[in-house]
Structure formats: C-alpha cells, structure tokens
Amino acid sequence: MATMTAEQRRSAAKAAHEEYMATCPTHQLLDIMSAKWASLILIELAGGTRRFADIGRALPSASAKMLTQTLRSLERDGFLTRSVTPAVPVQVEYTLTPMGASLIPLLAAAKDWADANIGAIHSARARYDADNA
C-alpha cells in the first residue's frame, strides 16, 4: 500500500498537532499561567519581595503545599528567585526576576479586559441559561 488510508492520515495529523501543541510557546505560557495560584503569586510579588508566610497571608485560601508547589514551578521557569537566609528560624524570600516582572503588564492588560467585559459575560451567561431552561 503506497498510499495512506483516511484513518492513517487522521492519525498522522493528530500526532503532528500534538507535537505542535507541546512546542507552541503561547500554549506553554497558558499552561504556566493557568496553574491555579500562579497569577495571584506573581501579582503579589509585583509589590516587591515577599517571604513565604507573607504570600500565605495574602492568599489564605491556598494551602501551604500548593504555595510551595507553585512557587517551585515558577522558580524553575525563571519567573522568580528564591533565597534562603540561614537563621533561626530560617527566612525564605521570593522576588520576581526581570522576566517575571515583564509579565505583569500582560496580566494588567488581562485585568483591564476582564473588568471591561465581565458584565457582558455574565449577561450572556444568564441569557443562555434562560433560553435553555
């Protein structure tokens, strides 16, 4: 069989697309930012260096485990730095890197759009739900 079946073509297209998805910069960024606490942490750090407990107080609904996990992930990707001060008790401080800081305007733009359109979204949602009651 020198030619591919329709099935094979679909399969190849799917594999190629998955490959693309895995490397697409935009999609990778979306993945990073869509972590439940990532954007909140970046916004908190936009106000300056913070200690672990400070972040915990700013985000009371996040468990310590999730804070650690998200902070580690953001550190790994170069959005922030973690510095430990050997004292008793230890002090750990988190600070945005220049790259992390450069993302703040994007978050601000998202906030502006959200503030401007959230009303319309809620209206659309209510209308949709009413029409499909």
Added chain:
Amino acid sequence: MATMTAEQRRSAAKAAHEEYMATCPTHQLLDIMSAKWASLILIELAGGTRRFADIGRALPSASAKMLTQTLRSLERDGFLTRSVTPAVPVQVEYTLTPMGASLIPLLAAAKDWADANIGAIHSARARYDADNA
C-alpha cells in the same frame, strides 16, 4: 468569648478570600481561557466563520467531545455564536461575537510575550534541573 481565636480569624480570612476568588473578573477570565482548547478555538475563529468539522480539522488532537464542550462554554459566555442550518446533513457554523473578537489582541499580546521569552524559560528550566540533579 467576644474575640475570635487565631483559628477563627484564619478561617474567616480564608472564606473571604474564596469569595473574592469567585468574583474576581481577572481570575474568571483566566478560568475561561485556560480551558485546554478555548484559546485555540478563538484563534481559529479569528480567521472567520467556521463549521464544526473545520474546527475539528484545525485541531486534530482535540476529541469531538471536547470541541463541543468548549464551544458550548464559549457560546454561553458570549464569545461566539452558533447557528444551525437545517439541511441534510445539518450544518453548524460558529462565529466570533464582537466581544470574542476583542479578546484576540490580548491573545496576540500573550503570543508576542511567549515568543520573546520561551527561550529564556527553557534555559531557566534546564539550569534549574541541572542544579538540582
């Protein structure tokens, strides 16, 4: 006991923060956009009206189920409209609403940032993994 215990204060703060999270426009937008296929669909529709099967071909790695689910969700929130042409077989077309279209520049900004910084992210990741080997 006229005053709250430390435990009660923490609990209250947590409840208040969860309330805030549920109403924060920015966070709601992040929720919508972080649906695995939402941004890809919006980008595809930015090129004009598309039929269901067209979108499926553009995103081969998405199952039909997820396409339907994501499209419904975006329709409900007013990002796009769905119109059915009663024929045999039926034709279903999806088009961005003005609000949906207004989100495209934001996605473009995210893409620009991602393209500019994805290299740095990968470097940071490699360095982090090497340091913690």
Added chain:
DNA sequence: CCGCATCCTTGATGATACTG
C-alpha cells in the same frame, strides 16, 4: 454532519501530620 450519553483514567488540588 453534529452531538449527546456513558464509562474510565489520570492529574490537580486539598487535608492532615511530621521534620530541620
């Protein structure tokens, strides 16, 4: 062609308890 229903797997999140 389009989409719903069902079953199932898996990763993300949370609660709790313990350590340097």
Added chain:
DNA sequence: CAGTATCATCAAGGATGCGG
C-alpha cells in the same frame, strides 16, 4: 518558619457507541 510526606478527592479529559 518553611517546608515534606502521605492519603483522599474530584473534576477534566479521552474513548466509544448511539441518535436526530
């Protein structure tokens, strides 16, 4: 203070089959 470890939960996503 700043985690780590473990267990439990739950919703998102994927596979498959049927129906208008």
